[in-house]
Amino acid sequence: MKLATMFPDVIPSLFRPPTTERYPFERRPAPERLRGLPVWTRETCTGCGLCATDCPSQAIELVVFDKKAKSIVFGFHVDRCTFCGQCAFSCKQGSLTLRADQWELASLGRRDLMVHFGEAKDVEDVLAGITTRSLAGPAEEGLGGELSPPTEETGSG
Amino acid sequence: MQETTRSELFTVPIGPQHPALKEPSHFRITVDGEIVTDAFVRLGYAHRGIEKAAESRNWVRNLYLFERVCGICSHIHATAYCLGVERLAGAEVPPRAQAIRVLVAELERIHSHLLWLGVAAHEAGFDTLFMYSWRDREAIMDVLEGLTGNRVNYSANVLGGVKNDVDDAQRGAILRAIDGLEGRSYHYLDVVTTDALFLQRTRGIGVMTRNQAEVMGAVGPTARASGVTRDVRVDAPYAAYDRYPVVRVVESAGDLEARFVVRMRELFECYRLIRYLLDNLPPGDLRGRMPRRIPEGETVSRVEAPRGELFYFLKSNGSDTPERIKVRTPTICNLTSVVKLVIGHQLADVPMILAGIDPCFSCNDRTVQLDEITGGSRIWTWDELRRNSREDGHGHRD
Amino acid sequence: MDTATSLAAILVFPSGFFLLAASLAYEWVDRKLLAKLQNRVGPRWFQPLADVVKLLAKEEVIPEGVNRFLFVGLPIVGLAAPLTAALYIPLAGLGPVFSFPGDLIVTIYLLSLLTMSIGLAGSNAVGRFSLVGATRTLTQLFSYEAPFLLALLGPALVARSWQIGTIAEAAGERWFILTQPLGFLVALIGLMGKLELPPFDAPEAETEVVAGALTEYSGRGLALFRLGKDVELVLGLTLVAAFYLGGVEGPLAFFLKTLGLLLVVAGLQAVLARLRIDQTVGLWWRFGVLLVLVQWGVTWLLEGAWR
Numbered sequence: 001m002k003l004a005t006m007f008p009d010v011i012p013s014l015f016r017p018p019t020t021e022r023y024p025f026e027r028r029p030a031p032e033r034l035r036g037l038p039v040w041t042r043e044t045c046t047g048c049g050l051c052a053t054d055c056p057s058q059a060i061e062l063v064v065f066d067k068k069a070k071s072i073v074f075g076f077h078v079d080r081c082t083f084c085g086q087c088a089f090s091c092k093q094g095s096l097t098l099r100a101d102q103w104e105l106a107s108l109g110r111r112d113l114m115v116h117f118g119e120a121k122d123v124e125d126v127l128a129g130i131t132t133r134s135l136a137g138p139a140e141e142g143l144g145g146e147l148s149p150p151t152e153e154t155g156s157g
Numbered sequence: 158m159q160e161t162t163r164s165e166l167f168t169v170p171i172g173p174q175h176p177a178l179k180e181p182s183h184f185r186i187t188v189d190g191e192i193v194t195d196a197f198v199r200l201g202y203a204h205r206g207i208e209k210a211a212e213s214r215n216w217v218r219n220l221y222l223f224e225r226v227c228g229i230c231s232h233i234h235a236t237a238y239c240l241g242v243e244r245l246a247g248a249e250v251p252p253r254a255q256a257i258r259v260l261v262a263e264l265e266r267i268h269s270h271l272l273w274l275g276v277a278a279h280e281a282g283f284d285t286l287f288m289y290s291w292r293d294r295e296a297i298m299d300v301l302e303g304l305t306g307n308r309v310n311y312s313a314n315v316l317g318g319v320k321n322d323v324d325d326a327q328r329g330a331i332l333r334a335i336d337g338l339e340g341r342s343y344h345y346l347d348v349v350t351t352d353a354l355f356l357q358r359t360r361g362i363g364v365m366t367r368n369q370a371e372v373m374g375a376v377g378p379t380a381r382a383s384g385v386t387r388d389v390r391v392d393a394p395y396a397a398y399d400r401y402p403v404v405r406v407v408e409s410a411g412d413l414e415a416r417f418v419v420r421m422r423e424l425f426e427c428y429r430l431i432r433y434l435l436d437n438l439p440p441g442d443l444r445g446r447m448p449r450r451i452p453e454g455e456t457v458s459r460v461e462a463p464r465g466e467l468f469y470f471l472k473s474n475g476s477d478t479p480e481r482i483k484v485r486t487p488t489i490c491n492l493t494s495v496v497k498l499v500i501g502h503q504l505a506d507v508p509m510i511l512a513g514i515d516p517c518f519s520c521n522d523r524t525v526q527l528d529e530i531t532g533g534s535r536i537w538t539w540d541e542l543r544r545n546s547r548e549d550g551h552g553h554r555d
Numbered sequence: 556m557d558t559a560t561s562l563a564a565i566l567v568f569p570s571g572f573f574l575l576a577a578s579l580a581y582e583w584v585d586r587k588l589l590a591k592l593q594n595r596v597g598p599r600w601f602q603p604l605a606d607v608v609k610l611l612a613k614e615e616v617i618p619e620g621v622n623r624f625l626f627v628g629l630p631i632v633g634l635a636a637p638l639t640a641a642l643y644i645p646l647a648g649l650g651p652v653f654s655f656p657g658d659l660i661v662t663i664y665l666l667s668l669l670t671m672s673i674g675l676a677g678s679n680a681v682g683r684f685s686l687v688g689a690t691r692t693l694t695q696l697f698s699y700e701a702p703f704l705l706a707l708l709g710p711a712l713v714a715r716s717w718q719i720g721t722i723a724e725a726a727g728e729r730w731f732i733l734t735q736p737l738g739f740l741v742a743l744i745g746l747m748g749k750l751e752l753p754p755f756d757a758p759e760a761e762t763e764v765v766a767g768a769l770t771e772y773s774g775r776g777l778a779l780f781r782l783g784k785d786v787e788l789v790l791g792l793t794l795v796a797a798f799y800l801g802g803v804e805g806p807l808a809f810f811l812k813t814l815g816l817l818l819v820v821a822g823l824q825a826v827l828a829r830l831r832i833d834q835t836v837g838l839w840w841r842f843g844v845l846l847v848l849v850q851w852g853v854t855w856l857l858e859g860a861w862r
Contacts, residue, residue, distance in 0.1 A: 004826035005352040006285050009344075011822075013594040019292050020596045031299075033321060035306035056214070056221035084221045084312045089320060098306070169683045177762040188687075191832065280762045282753060282829020288593040354754060354828040504687065505831040508762045 318444025377465020615774030677768025688767025703745030
């Protein structure tokens with residue numbers, strides 16, 4: 001029976017810096033497999049919707065206007081996402097990846113946490129509440145239109 | 158409502174809000190001075206309706222639901238679920254995937270035991286051991302983050318296999334972490350068995366004989382500390398445990414010290430297993446084919462969680478949503494032992510005895526709706542459950 | 556001493572304001588040392604002050620069924636007692652503000668008044684945890700008070716006086732820790748028991764009785780009790796340092812010796828697990844008293860042989 005068995009741990013600690021990581025002043029780089037924010041690539045998406053079906057928290061709202069023209073809007077509730085990675089796994093085309101460098105996702109309001117990816121015109125329509133468009137008539141927008149980068153468009157003001 | 162403490166019986170409530178509990182539960186301890194004369198447990202504070210929620214989600218979504226039954230043993234819940242569903246579907250899971258499942262399960266066991274060591278030390282008032290064991294636990298959390306992408310709720314499993322592979326970088330990181338931890342584990346085993354003040358809180362406290370353990374149905378390290386030689390990984394090997402056998406760690410003293418020793422010695426068994434596994438990983442795919450509609454049938458899945466035997470019953474009706482899934486977690490088996498063992502001990506021993514079974518209350522909440530008139534039970538629908546929990550302001554009526 | 560000097564001594568220096576500031580500083584040193592020993596960062600220097608200010612700003616919730624006068628008054632007594640005791644203790648390296656033969660007994664009594672008021676406060680409150688905590692506090696009070704007093708009387712024996720000033724001066728000539736090591740050990744451990752520091756913190760064991768006797772306290776009452784405990788920390792350290800570590804002749808010696816003692820106390824806090832209340836009592840009434848009596852016997856013999 002010994003007394004103070006933690007002694008050899010405790011005394012050297014007086015002369016060593018603490019183990020605490022002083023976030024946010026010190027940030028360690030995230031490991032490459034970290035499951036951060038999902039990011040969607042429109043070009044490879046076929047609009048199958050498996051990602052939305054399989055999402056455990058129903059964080060994905062896929063609006064498909066025209067599969068062939070890739071007129072698809074990927075609506076995403078960042079606040080519902082559990083970062084499980086099932087969407088990326090379910091997608092057979094590899095359109096979804098979870099970025100390891102975007103994991104500081106806190107926000108002061110819920111509005112910032114609903115993001116839409118897609119072409120500008122399509123996203124505008126979805127934000128205005130339009131979720132179907134008649135397929136009669138040529139797809140005038142989208143082809144040759146500006147491909148808007150996947151910006152974090154906030155919900156309508 | 159003043160009450161004297163001398164020879165009148167006096168009820169001390171532990172929980173639902175109490176610094177000794179990491180999760181809410183209610184223990185009504187009747188004391189006479191400092192000696193406990195009776196104990197009564199009431200659960201239900203962390204009930205989330207997971208089993209009911211599972212009935213309205215498809216099999217893929219349910220994997221993540223069941224992973225969140227418990228934060229500490231999330232992977233083993235997911236593994237039990239996957240094994241059951243794969244058995245129902247008759248799917249082939251490649252050996253490499255099973256091996257990786259075992260790898261993550263053993264890493265989780267290490268993390269869980271180190272967490273428990275810290276918490277139990279905190280209950281004993283030994284905060285230094287708490288801080289150091291949790292500091293060392295960070296090594297395993299970092300390894301798991303590097304391997305699966307998250308520190309808790311690893312989501313390493315998918316139906317039919319695993320998501321992430323183990324490459325050389327991963328193997329190196331795991332081995333380095335384990336080498337560092339092994340030395341620390343020897344030190345903790347030494348502390349737990351030789352520190353005079355700590356032993357005063359654990360030796361001879363909460364003694365459970367082998368017979369008592371068998372009668373009360375204790376499982377896991379709690380039972381193995383009393384000499385019960387039961388370990389699901391050995392008795393009924395699942396996943397890849399037939400290829401990577403485990404040795405049962407059993408002690409016979411049955412007191413709190415034995416429970417500490419069993420868990421510390423299990424750590425060494427985990428290290429040995431992980432090293433062997435990493436040297437002998439079978440090549441191959443990471444996942445097999447899995448149908449979306451699981452054929453009709455019922456199956457049972459038994460695995461060894463860090464706390465004991467975890468039991469899943471899955472019933473499918475042929476569609477892509479389950480008919481019924483029932484989870485029986487190890488803590489609910491061990492709680493009876495707490496209620497019986499605290500009698501005769503001092504009030505100060507109650508948190509220690511409770512910590513000795515490694516309680517995880519999130520896992521084991523149940524609710525049963527009893528009909529007062531007919532005396533039978535009734536099944537609630539999802540809406541009724543939600544309405545009762547939310548709109549009435551409290552989930553259970555006394 | 557004329558009135559003005561007395562008032563200044565009581566309110567500003569060395570008692571009063573200086574003592575309160577010093578007690579907050581010592582609490583910080585204790586917490587920071589403990590954190591460093593546990594490989595953590597620990598609080599910043601103003602944390603104890605921030606705690607007190609925050610508590611004073613919060614609402615004081617008085618539970619139903621308690622005696623309101625006692626509930627509000629006991630914290631005031633609990634802080635006033637150590638502040639009064641400070642008048643007889645050589646703080647900051649100066650002599651005691653007031654001094655008279657036998658003031659050692661008065662000081663010890665005043666120092667124990669804090670623990671008694673905590674115990675009474677716990678008994679007054681109607682919560683379960685308060686009652687259990689109060690019982691433990693008072694039990695611990697009865698068990699360590701005697702050995703602690705006896706240990707402090709060891710140097711008093713040699714100095715042949717019960718006046719703190721005289722004893723401190725006698726201690727300045729030789730270090731009693733060398734001639735009465737057992738007494739020093741009992742005094743140090745007794746101090747930890749008195750302050751309810753781990754491993755003797757069963758009365759306020761967070762995982763068993765929430766906060767013990769102080770469970771129902773919040774706001775101003777809690778702030779006053781905490782301040783009282785911090786003041787006692789400083790006073791207890793000063794007494795033990797003055798008696799056993801060769802007196803406190805000047806400010807530098809005062810700070811060095813008391814902080815050195817605090818380092819030892821923090822080290823003991825870090826490496827020892829909590830004792831159950833019955834183990835604390837058993838330890839004290841068996842080893843504590845025994846060691847002190849042995850020490851007395853040895854001292855008596857040696858002194859008799861010396862003179």
